[in-house]
Amino acid sequence: MKSLLNFLIKYHVFFLFLVLEMFSITLIVKYNNYHRVSFLNSSNVISATILDKFQSVVDYFQLKRINESISEENARLRAGLQAMLLDRMGETIQEENEDTYMVVSAKVIHNSVNKQYNYLTLNKGLAHGIEPDMGVICADGIVGVVLDVSENYSTVLSVLNGRWAINTKLKETNHFGPLKWDGNDPGYAYLEEIPYHVRIHVKDKVVTSGYSSIFPEGINIGEVEELVHNSGDTFQTIKIRLSVDFRALFYVQVIAKTDKDERIELEKLSGNE
Amino acid sequence: MNKSIFWYIGLFVTSVLVQVLFMDQIQFCGLVNPFFYVLFILLLPINIPRYLLLILGFLIGITIDIFASTPGIHASASVFMAFLRPFLINAGNIDDQERMVTPTVMNMGIGWFVRYALILIFFHHLFLFFIEMFTFSGFINTLLRSTLSGLFTFVLVFLSQFIIYRK
Numbered sequence: 001m002k003s004l005l006n007f008l009i010k011y012h013v014f015f016l017f018l019v020l021e022m023f024s025i026t027l028i029v030k031y032n033n034y035h036r037v038s039f040l041n042s043s044n045v046i047s048a049t050i051l052d053k054f055q056s057v058v059d060y061f062q063l064k065r066i067n068e069s070i071s072e073e074n075a076r077l078r079a080g081l082q083a084m085l086l087d088r089m090g091e092t093i094q095e096e097n098e099d100t101y102m103v104v105s106a107k108v109i110h111n112s113v114n115k116q117y118n119y120l121t122l123n124k125g126l127a128h129g130i131e132p133d134m135g136v137i138c139a140d141g142i143v144g145v146v147l148d149v150s151e152n153y154s155t156v157l158s159v160l161n162g163r164w165a166i167n168t169k170l171k172e173t174n175h176f177g178p179l180k181w182d183g184n185d186p187g188y189a190y191l192e193e194i195p196y197h198v199r200i201h202v203k204d205k206v207v208t209s210g211y212s213s214i215f216p217e218g219i220n221i222g223e224v225e226e227l228v229h230n231s232g233d234t235f236q237t238i239k240i241r242l243s244v245d246f247r248a249l250f251y252v253q254v255i256a257k258t259d260k261d262e263r264i265e266l267e268k269l270s271g272n273e
Numbered sequence: 274m275n276k277s278i279f280w281y282i283g284l285f286v287t288s289v290l291v292q293v294l295f296m297d298q299i300q301f302c303g304l305v306n307p308f309f310y311v312l313f314i315l316l317l318p319i320n321i322p323r324y325l326l327l328i329l330g331f332l333i334g335i336t337i338d339i340f341a342s343t344p345g346i347h348a349s350a351s352v353f354m355a356f357l358r359p360f361l362i363n364a365g366n367i368d369d370q371e372r373m374v375t376p377t378v379m380n381m382g383i384g385w386f387v388r389y390a391l392i393l394i395f396f397h398h399l400f401l402f403f404i405e406m407f408t409f410s411g412f413i414n415t416l417l418r419s420t421l422s423g424l425f426t427f428v429l430v431f432l433s434q435f436i437i438y439r440k
Binding site for chain 2: 013017020023025028029047051114116121184
């Protein structure tokens with residue numbers, strides 16, 4: 001017993017090293033699987049407050065760009081509204097099966113594109129009705145999914161994160177498959193599992209499939225940039241140019257389907273993911 | 274001459290803030306991603322007890338992790354770097370008087386510091402990028418990323434010394 005103690009004391013530095021390393025690696029692995037080590041991420045009060053304050057300074061320098069993007073979106077919405085009003089004139093009864101969504105606008109206070117697993121931090125949280133698993137979009141397309149929420153802030157899993165795949169489809173042919181980011185260029189991601197017989201053209205649009213309860217159908221994601229043919233694969237891989245510029249994200253919208261719980265409940269019953 | 278504890282607390286806060294607010298925004302060609310906060314571990318006094326070095330390394334790593342939502346990744350890399358540091362310091366012959374100082378360019382000379390910082394930064398980045406990928410596939414790419422980022426970090430760390438010790 002004494003010699004064991006001596007041994008431990010003699011090599012205490014090495015053991016401390018092992019303990020700290022094991023603790024860190026446990027954190028990494030845990031975060032992989034459950035991603036809910038809730039105080040250890042950027043939505044906690046201290047770090048989020050610092051990021052928020054800093055971002056509000058940076059914002060002054062970006063005001064011009066933000067204004068431009070907002071007025072652009074405004075114009076597009078106005079055009080859409082006009083078209084919709086014309087459409088609705090002829091209709092008498094609104095479609096019953098249309099989903100309803102709630103939308104919360106939020107500011108991005110921290111964002112990264114240069115890691116393998118990128119996350120965003122938003123300045124809205126539980127107090128504003130945001131909950132985990134809500135979708136995050138911006139004017140150009142989809143941005144990510146809410147991961148953790150604190151009272152006033154939330155952490156978002158970015159599209160540029162290898163830990164998840166978005167369920168997407170080709171707008172032209174309706175074939176669907178998962179879209180994954182490969183960790184290299186923040187401008188591109190890859191759509192997989194599209195069979196070879198599907199004819200795809202460069203510049204074809206890729207949108208959300210609507211099969212998941214997070215995003216509504218038809219939200220823009222990007223367009224086909226290049227077809228990658230790997231010999232021996234049963235499916236083709238398609239390189240997609242993402243429509244959202246993740247290096248210049250300022251304001252995003254958090255959306256949630258109002259009847260989502262019911263759908264998740266149902267999908268759980270049938271054992272569907 | 275040893276710096277006071279408050280100086281080190283200031284260094285800790287500054288390196289974390291510089292990393293989180295500025296360095297995380299930098300990216301060239303998806304390859305270069307500097308981790309400036311290692312400056313803190315590099316500048317801790319030479320005669321610091323090794324267990325304290327490990328604990329401080331862990332603390333700054335986990336702080337960066339909290340800001341970047343990547344629990345464990347920076348912590349493990351910084352602990353690894355803190356573990357290696359005494360070996361590098363002992364490898365170069367330094368006398369007892371030098372053991373009292375902060376290992377900076379001015380105190381130790383350019384040649385010593387370049388070797389010391391470059392090797393430690395390289396191992397830190399290598400460890401970090403591999404633990405982030407959690408796989409050895411894409412080995413060359415990860416190696417390239419850690420080398421380029423490491424060089425960039427080194428340049429920043431080197432230049433920062435002249436800002437910290439202007440007088």
